[in-house]
Amino acid sequence: MAIINSPNFSLNDVRVELGGVNPYSLSAAIAVAVDGSFDITYKGAKDRLSNFRNYGALDTTPPSNIEMNLSLLQILYYLILIL
Numbered sequence: 001m002a003i004i005n006s007p008n009f010s011l012n013d014v015r016v017e018l019g020g021v022n023p024y025s026l027s028a029a030i031a032v033a034v035d036g037s038f039d040i041t042y043k044g045a046k047d048r049l050s051n052f053r054n055y056g057a058l059d060t061t062p063p064s065n066i067e068m069n070l071s072l073l074q075i076l077y078y079l080i081l082i083l
Helices: 011-017 027-030 067-083
Strands: none
Touching: 011 027
């Protein structure tokens, strides 16, 4: 689950998103956060709670080879159906 894309969230929401770790301060939360999980629209200087807006909503992990192969097979399947 991700931080909502709204200004209405708390440090506790961030704590839950970070897997239940106990950052009791904003600086602790920023220290354990994964850089690639920040939404670049709100990331900023990572010095305020609002930088966590939409945190974790975007999957920045590259697809695995299996996922890539499945996607290619799906494309081929649809091309065959069209032809």
